[in-house]
Amino acid sequence: MGVEVVEVTRPRVRVHVRLKVRRRGWCGRCGELASWFDNGDGVGSWRHLDAGFSTVELVAVARRVDCVEHGPTVAAVPWARHASAFTAAFEDLVVHDAIVGNKQAAADRYGICWRAVNNMCVRLAEEALGRVDLLDGLIAVAVDEVKYKKGHRYLTVVCDHFTGKVIWAHEGRSKATVAQFFDALGDRATNLEFVTADGATWITTVVAERAPEATVCLDTFHVIGWATTALDEVRRGLSRDGRSADPPEMWERPRTGSSRTTPSPTSSDRCTTQPRFVPLCRPRRRRRPERPGRLTGQPPPAPVPSKGT
Numbered sequence: 265m266g267v268e269v270v271e272v273t274r275p276r277v278r279v280h281v282r283l284k285v286r287r288r289g290w291c292g293r294c295g296e297l298a299s300w301f302d303n304g305d306g307v308g309s310w311r312h313l314d315a316g317f318s319t320v321e322l323v324a325v326a327r328r329v330d331c332v333e334h335g336p337t338v339a340a341v342p343w344a345r346h347a348s349a350f351t352a353a354f355e356d357l358v359v360h361d362a363i364v365g366n367k368q369a370a371a372d373r374y375g376i377c378w379r380a381v382n383n384m385c386v387r388l389a390e391e392a393l394g395r396v397d398l399l400d401g402l403i404a405v406a407v408d409e410v411k412y413k414k415g416h417r418y419l420t421v422v423c424d425h426f427t428g429k430v431i432w433a434h435e436g437r438s439k440a441t442v443a444q445f446f447d448a449l450g451d452r453a454t455n456l457e458f459v460t461a462d463g464a465t466w467i468t469t470v471v472a473e474r475a476p477e478a479t480v481c482l483d484t485f486h487v488i489g490w491a492t493t494a495l496d497e498v499r500r501g502l503s504r505d506g507r508s509a510d511p512p513e514m515w516e517r518p519r520t521g522s523s524r525t526t527p528s529p530t531s532s533d534r535c536t537t538q539p540r541f542v543p544l545c546r547p548r549r550r551r552r553p554e555r556p557g558r559l560t561g562q563p564p565p566a567p568v569p570s571k572g573t
Contacts, residue, residue, distance in 0.1 A: 274317060274318065274319050275317060275318040275319070276318065276319045276320075276321065277315060277318045277319070277320045277321070278309070278320075278321050278323050279312070279320065279321065279322050279323065280323045280324070281322055281323065281324040281343075282324070283324060283325065283327070283341075286300075287299065287300065288300065288329070289327065289329045289339035289340070290329070290339060290340040291329055291331040291333075291334060291337050291339070291340065292337055292338045292339060292340040292341075292346035292347070293331070293333075293334050293337055293346060294331065294333055294334065295340065296331060296332065296333065298329040298330055298331045298332065298337075299329060299330050300327060300328075300329055300330070300339075301327075301328040301329055301330040301336045302327070302328055302336075303325055303326075303327050303328070304325075304326045304327055304328040304338060305326060306325065306326070307323060307324070307325055307326070308323070308324065308325070308326035309321045309322065309323045309349070310322045310324075310343065310344045310348070310349060310350055310351045310354075311349060311350045311351065311354055311376075312343075312350075312351045312353065312354055313351070313353055313354055313357065322343060322344075322351060324341065326338055326339075326341075327339045345387055345391070348383075348384075348387060349380075350380075350384065354374075355384045355387065355388065356388070358370050358374055358376075358381055358384055359381075359384050359385050359388050361373060361374075362381055362384075362385060367381045367382060367385070368381075398424075398429075398431040398432065399431060399432065399448060399449050399452065400452070401455075402424060402431070402449070402452065402455065402456060403425075403426065403455060403456065403457050403458070404424070404425035404426065404456075404457060404458040404459075404460070405422055405423065405424060405425065405431070405456065405458075405459055405460070406422070406423045406425060406459075406460040406461070407420065407421075407422050407442065407445075407459060407460070407461050407467050407471075408420075408421055408461065408462060409421070409437040417435075418435075418436065418437040419433050419434065419435055419436075419437075420433065420434050420435075420436060420437050420441045420442065420445070421433045422445055425458070425460070432445050432448065437466065438466055439466045439469060439470050442466065442467055442470040442471070443470055443474070446470065446474040446475070453474050453475045454475070454477065456475045456477070456478040457477070457478055457479065458478060458479050458481055459471050459475065459478045459479070459480050459481070460480075460481045460482075460483060461480060461481075461482070461483075462482070462483055462485075462486045463482050463486055468480055
């Protein structure tokens, strides 16, 4: 191993790593042991954690192995993930900052692009999901779709009711998409007891076929919406029936400039149907008191002298 310092805008430390000579190596995709194939494209570099103000890079020969399943593939190295130009320690740090803040802030902090940060997040998510089985022990799940981006683009999302976390998601909203979830679930679909959905046929039909023992539960939001729609239809039907039973003149169109929808009652009807309130006497207006000497001809009173005069 050798160390080289290169002066650019920031000091760059290059650490040269020499791998042990072995007859075989591990495939970078599946991790299976395979024989060496060649040295690939030669020397490769990986961005590592910064040392103070200096940027650190690991430099080594990116060899290839002849994998039985994937063919000639770059061999796995202990300090980086497959198909990455950064070390695993550097990716862990950047993804942590992206989770705490956002991807663009992490990219600006370490001097990389947003797409590189996004690829790091994808690699770490795939690695973490490969360690656990989210579909194990499912009893009650919820299936629904969510819209993303512009246009009619949807994701079918499945959540676990006990943990409240997303356990499966796939692009599209159709019977084929729901069938892919049950394909991944396999024989464990018989353990499902409750499936919550919004009543869409592309969900309930597949659930009835693949998990016939599960009880389909409808969410309250759509149940209340359907009940409100049914009440509106009943109200409109009763209104139509009541209008057909009334005499036609009750629903004549008003004349131009008039806002009445029913004919005005006659004087006899007004007396019998509408009570008429007649005041006993008119309210008298209070007159303002007259000033002396203004209308009676009397002289106005003399002003009262002040104490200073």
